Amino acid sequence: MSTATRDIRNLALVGQTGSGKTQLLSALLARAGAPPVSAPDKPPAHTLDVQAWRCEHDGKRLHLLDTPGYPDLLGRTFAVLPAVESALVVVNAQSGIELATRRAMDAARERGLCRIIAINRIDAGGDLQGLLTALRETFGAQCLPINLPAERGAQVADCFFTRSGPRTDFGSIEDAHRAIIEQVIEVDEELLERYLGGDESVSARQLHDAFERALREGHLIPVCFTSAQSGAGVAELLDLIVRLLPNPLEGNPPPFVKGEPPRFASTARGGGERPAMDGRAEGSADVHGPARDGDAQPGWAVAVEVVPDPERHALAHAFKINIDPYAGRIALLRVHQGRLRAGQQLYIGDARKPFKLTHLYAVHGAALTESRAAVPGDICAVTKVDELHYDAVVHDSHDEDHYHLREPAPPPPMLGLAIEPERQGDEQKLAEGLHKLAAEDPSLRLEHHPALNETVLYGHGELHLRVALERLSEHFKVQPKSRPPTVPFRETITRPAEGHHRHKKQSGGAGQFGEVYLRVEPLERGAGFEFVDAVTGGAIPNQFIPAVEKGVRQVLETGAIAGFPLQDVRVIVYDGKTHPVDGKEVAFISAGRKAFLDAIAKAGAVVLEPVMNLQIYGPAASIGGITGDLATMRGRVLQQQALSGQQMLIEAQAPLAETGDLLHRVKAQTAGEGAYTMSFSHYEQAPPKLQQELVARYAQRRKEDTD
Numbered sequence: 001m002s003t004a005t006r007d008i009r010n011l012a013l014v015g016q017t018g019s020g021k022t023q024l025l026s027a028l029l030a031r032a033g034a035p036p037v038s039a040p041d042k043p044p045a046h047t048l049d050v051q052a053w054r055c056e057h058d059g060k061r062l063h064l065l066d067t068p069g070y071p072d073l074l075g076r077t078f079a080v081l082p083a084v085e086s087a088l089v090v091v092n093a094q095s096g097i098e099l100a101t102r103r104a105m106d107a108a109r110e111r112g113l114c115r116i117i118a119i120n121r122i123d124a125g126g127d128l129q130g131l132l133t134a135l136r137e138t139f140g141a142q143c144l145p146i147n148l149p150a151e152r153g154a155q156v157a158d159c160f161f162t163r164s165g166p167r168t169d170f171g172s173i174e175d176a177h178r179a180i181i182e183q184v185i186e187v188d189e190e191l192l193e194r195y196l197g198g199d200e201s202v203s204a205r206q207l208h209d210a211f212e213r214a215l216r217e218g219h220l221i222p223v224c225f226t227s228a229q230s231g232a233g234v235a236e237l238l239d240l241i242v243r244l245l246p247n248p249l250e251g252n253p254p255p256f257v258k259g260e261p262p263r264f265a266s267t268a269r270g271g272g273e274r275p276a277m278d279g280r281a282e283g284s285a286d287v288h289g290p291a292r293d294g295d296a297q298p299g300w301a302v303a304v305e306v307v308p309d310p311e312r313h314a315l316a317h318a319f320k321i322n323i324d325p326y327a328g329r330i331a332l333l334r335v336h337q338g339r340l341r342a343g344q345q346l347y348i349g350d351a352r353k354p355f356k357l358t359h360l361y362a363v364h365g366a367a368l369t370e371s372r373a374a375v376p377g378d379i380c381a382v383t384k385v386d387e388l389h390y391d392a393v394v395h396d397s398h399d400e401d402h403y404h405l406r407e408p409a410p411p412p413p414m415l416g417l418a419i420e421p422e423r424q425g426d427e428q429k430l431a432e433g434l435h436k437l438a439a440e441d442p443s444l445r446l447e448h449h450p451a452l453n454e455t456v457l458y459g460h461g462e463l464h465l466r467v468a469l470e471r472l473s474e475h476f477k478v479q480p481k482s483r484p485p486t487v488p489f490r491e492t493i494t495r496p497a498e499g500h501h502r503h504k505k506q507s508g509g510a511g512q513f514g515e516v517y518l519r520v521e522p523l524e525r526g527a528g529f530e531f532v533d534a535v536t537g538g539a540i541p542n543q544f545i546p547a548v549e550k551g552v553r554q555v556l557e558t559g560a561i562a563g564f565p566l567q568d569v570r571v572i573v574y575d576g577k578t579h580p581v582d583g584k585e586v587a588f589i590s591a592g593r594k595a596f597l598d599a600i601a602k603a604g605a606v607v608l609e610p611v612m613n614l615q616i617y618g619p620a621a622s623i624g625g626i627t628g629d630l631a632t633m634r635g636r637v638l639q640q641q642a643l644s645g646q647q648m649l650i651e652a653q654a655p656l657a658e659t660g661d662l663l664h665r666v667k668a669q670t671a672g673e674g675a676y677t678m679s680f681s682h683y684e685q686a687p688p689k690l691q692q693e694l695v696a697r698y699a700q701r702r703k704e705d706t707d
Helices: 021-031 071-079 099-108 129-141 174-187 189-195 208-216 232-243 428-442 460-475 542-558 585-603 621-630 662-668 688-706
Strands: 006-015 051-057 060-066 086-092 115-122 144-147 147-150 155-158 223-226 254-259 301-302 315-324 329-338 345-347 361-364 368-370 379-383 393-395 403-405 415-421 447-450 454-459 480-483 489-493 497-505 511-520 529-533 568-578 606-619 636-641 645-655 677-683
Touching: 006 021, 006 099, 006 232, 021 051, 021 060, 021 115, 021 232, 021 447, 051 361, 060 232, 060 645, 071 086, 071 099, 071 460, 086 099, 099 115, 115 129, 129 223, 129 688, 144 174, 147 223, 147 497, 174 189, 208 232, 223 232, 232 460, 232 529, 232 568, 315 428, 393 403, 415 428, 428 447, 428 460, 428 662, 454 460, 460 480, 497 585, 511 542, 529 542, 542 568, 542 585, 568 585, 606 621, 606 662, 621 645, 662 677
Parallel strands: 006 060, 006 086, 086 115, 115 223, 144 223, 529 568
Antiparallel strands: 051 060, 147 155, 254 301, 254 403, 315 329, 315 393, 329 379, 345 393, 361 368, 361 379, 415 454, 415 480, 447 454, 489 606, 497 511, 511 568, 606 645, 606 677, 636 645
């Protein structure tokens, strides 16, 4: 059945695990006459990944995204928010406002989504009036009830379409109706003028446009009461979705840019994080300017308008990838412009070669149904296109090359595990499985460190990594072993010094000769490496200078005193000698390497350790315990800030080597309510005792290698 864009509603259900999101989704689907999430005799399990569901109600097509609520898995949730106009934040009436509630509300606000709060399980007890007050204190006075519980949560009473009625479990319908009407008309000068003039006869139909504008601007956050178990409030919620939520023509426009894509290099926050060596917080999504003539140039991007018009060029965004061992790659697409049709030729990103859209599917959980076309606002699936990846933009014209959806930086991976195969010979199989995991879940990060011969998988916590490794084992049939990753220490020098080496080798026939004199100087922390050619008079011929640099860089990679890469050093080659017959590249590589080692031995070489910026969130009552833990981790508190809802933020710094169990410490100190983010700050000199241990360990390893 063909559906116009104005008749589509897209909604993500978000919030803390245990709030009843999946159960509420199942009740909504059942009310709309669609197959439910699970069989009636089998309650829905906790959601571990995103699933898309679809139903029709009152002539409207609803796309509903069920998302995980575990704090460890919120990265999966936030990755799919670009596919919807609205977020339904589900709150457990007994548990109240939890960590995932706050993070979901913040994420939806940052992305310009309309927000609704559903207080679920209203028939199971709890202080509903107190919870409504807490929501308003935490998220603002714009949180207003659009219905109220009645008969001890057995049903709800509408407060928006209805002006008056019997008293509810708390408050009167008249008062709630007046409050929400007055909030809505504040965004419409004409309606406000009428209302202030004494005309209170504004109908719900007349308020429709102002209501949606208030939602889009965050001026109104409707609160509704439901019980997925008994069905109380489910019909009213479905009615609200259909009648009051914006369609794709009315929602805030998607933030597309043309130019350099947002950099989600590796999301630089999180426990076990490996720092970006240029000192910049990885994972930041920025747009550089100025733009010139609207053309895409490296290093900047310009905002572009994408219009939900079915007659324009087709353009869709891949917001979820699933890799099925049997069905292959399944990409979920949100159509933003034009139409997608089976048989269509499409491009991915700036690719020159198109692919043929052989099949197009409507999505209902794990069920895919063949579809002829998708219009702007539709969510659909494409299968067996291996080039499709998360965040890919699919289009049918080169006019849309280099288009990207600009989103806030994704949530940070917080914990790392070094991964290796359990059985020898499974290295390739493991690599393929890990890359499939990373393709499915953009909140995972995969890094390989050749110097350490180590592959590290970063996630948001133990549960996130456990779920990923279980999928690796069960679906991709490879058994992994894991351990904590190696801390990326570095080496540097503390004073200038000179080095010299003459490489001379004669073993019959052609010989080798090269002599190098150089100086080393320390650079500012984070400056990296500089190589300066100061040779005059051809003492070292120009063709051998790159060989000298190659020898120097060999030491940069392998280290000199503890086996860690060198940084923040300038090498100045100023003299040397060659031989007209025996002067060879290999000789100058060796001479450059050993002259550099000679200089380092005199330059006060030290080991550096990475220091991380920490932002730790938790209840105010737990702050003393957290700061005490930081002190035992050689950490230093920079600032403390009070947040709403009796929460606190601590900004601190601590060495990465000490943060391996930070996740456990924060959870223990906050009774599971805390969270933290981490990003690389800088390198600084490691304590003497730690340096001695690392140098001794390296010396022992070298001795064993030579024995």
